[in-house]
Amino acid sequence: MEKHRAGNRRRRLVVVPAPFQGHLTPMLQLASILHSNGFSITIAHTRFNSPDPSNHPHFSFLPFSDGLSHSDSISSHNLTAITDTLSANCASPFRDLLLRLTTQNIACIVHDGLMYFVDSVAQQLNLPTILLRTTCATNVLAYHSLHRLLSEGCLPLQANETCRHADERVVPGLEPLRFKDLPTFISTNSDVLQYQLNKVQHGIKSSLGVIFNTVDCLEGHRVDELRQIYQVPIFPIGAFHGMAPDSSSSFLEQDHSCIAWLHEQAPRSVLYVSLGSIITWEEKELTEMVYGLLSSKQKFLWVVRARAIDVTEWVESLAEDVRKAIGDRGCMVRWAPQKEVLAHEAVGGFWSHCGWNSTLESMYEGKPMICQAHFGDQRVNSRLASHVWKVGVEWSGDVMERGDVEKAVTKLMVDPQGKQMWQRAQQLKRQLRQAVTQGGSSRNTLIHLVDHILSFS
Structure with missing residues (x-):
């Protein structure tokens, strides 16, 4: 779409990301798409x-107070607490920021679904809002199903004797998702679950549209279900990174030396291992991982994020023959430029935590996955990748053991099943790239989104 289409209408968007890596990245990508x-x-x-x-450099940046300190750290166990803190502390500072901007020049506020306070402030100032949900569409549909499950007493699973074995059962209407795949915010408290679910549903119902970083070829029928449930316009315009100019939004410094190492490897010979920016590992788990990787006899690029240990000292504590094997077969870094890594021809697979950004980036580059989900929407994404799109090996162990690691890596990188996943991943790659080209489903939906925003003026 050409820039002049917006004419003289209000064209300023206020974009409000959530301060988590997996949320900031897609929001800034979306902002770049809308800017273009x-x-x-x-x-x-x-x-x-x-x-x-x-x-x-083409954006204006305005900070507001949030009640958090730079010493606060994010883990899988405090995401809800941090989100609640933001909701309690940010409404007034955000309102003051909008008033300084002169609200009559604002066409719309585009905000992350976790920034709950934005909606109430926008209503006070009579400003339209559009929501970005940074998960897949199926995950939001799972939120909707959780209401029914709570009313039937089947959640939390640990609290109900009749639902003892429910975690392995398939959720009706959400096949092939099982109860254990549902995003439950790491809580066994039904009141906490209900509060979160109410926030999700209210945010969708009160917005003038919902944007998803997903693609019709992946989730078209799930998007249609959400349209029927909520009766709001929904815009699947993924993959964002396929349409947005490349720029960094990483909180962590990326080590580009691994790209030179990849240049030296044979095509499809390397397993990329990166389990997200939040989950970290204990020394025992790292040891099991490295022995399993070495036993698989595959090359590996490993992003190592450890808890309370020095990784260099840990490596030095390993036996000499193990250290030599790591040097022969592996490259270990603190953080990697993931999109560049996944696009490299030497990478033949991705051992992932299945955050939605990583899942979509992997499929966009045609790379099959080992899916080791930990919390939230990761379990949904893992199940979809392994059982719907059939491009993933689902991790089945509850703990990290070297035998399980070797088995999963071999299945993905060597066995016939892994080769079939590779072929399927190549098919999805072509479909996802077609979606973001001129005339593709995501490009066409983007045109509708732009027109929708301009209709507010």
Whole structure:
């Protein structure tokens, strides 16, 4: 779409990301896409985990107070607490920020679904809002199903004797998702679950549209179900990174030396191992991982994030023959430029935590996965990748053991089943790339989204 299409209408969008890596990245990608379609972009962001303005010179950046300190750290167990803190502390500072901007120049507020306070402030100032959900569409549909499960007493699973074995059963209407795959916010408290679910549903119902970083060829029927349930416009315009100019939004410094190492490897010979920016590992788990990787006899590029240990010292504590084998077969870094890694011809597979960004990036590059989910929407994504799109090996162990590691890596990289996943991944790669080209489903939906926003003016 050409920039002049916006004409003289209000074209400033206020974009409000959540301060988590998996949320900030797609929001900034979406902002870049909308900027290329004629909108001016103001990023209204928390001081906690704030983005780097130098990476996005075409945007304006305005921080607001959030009640968090730079010493606060994010883990899988405190995401809900941090989100609640933001909701309690940010409404007034955000309202003051909008008033300083002069609200009559704002066409719309585009905000992350976790930034619950935005909706109430926008209503006070009579500003339209559009929601970005950074998970897949199926995950939001799972939220809807959780309401029914709570009312039937089947959640939390640990609290109900009649549902003792429910975690392995398939959820009716969400096949092939099982109860154990549902996003339950790591809580056994039904009140906490209900609170979160109410927030999700209210945010969708009160918005003038919902944007998903997904693609019709992956989830078209699930998107249609959400349209029927909520009766709001829904815009699947993924994969964002396939349409957005490349720029960094990483909170962690990327080690590009691994790309030179990949250049030296044979095509499809390397397993990329990166289990996300939040989950970290204990020394025992790292040891099991490295022995399993070495036993598989496959090359590996491993992003190592450890808890309370020095990785260099840990490697030095290993036996000499193990250290030599790591040097022969592996490359270990603290953080990698993931999109560049996944695009490299030497990479033949991805051992992933199945965050939605990583899952979509892997499929976009045609790389099959070992799916080791930990919490939230990761379990949904893992199940879809392994049982719907059939491009993943589902991790079945509850603990990290070297035999399980070797088995999963061999299945993905060597066995006939893994080769079939590779072929399926290549098919999906072609479909996803077609979606973001001129005339593709995501490009066409983007045109509808731009027109929808302009209709508010």
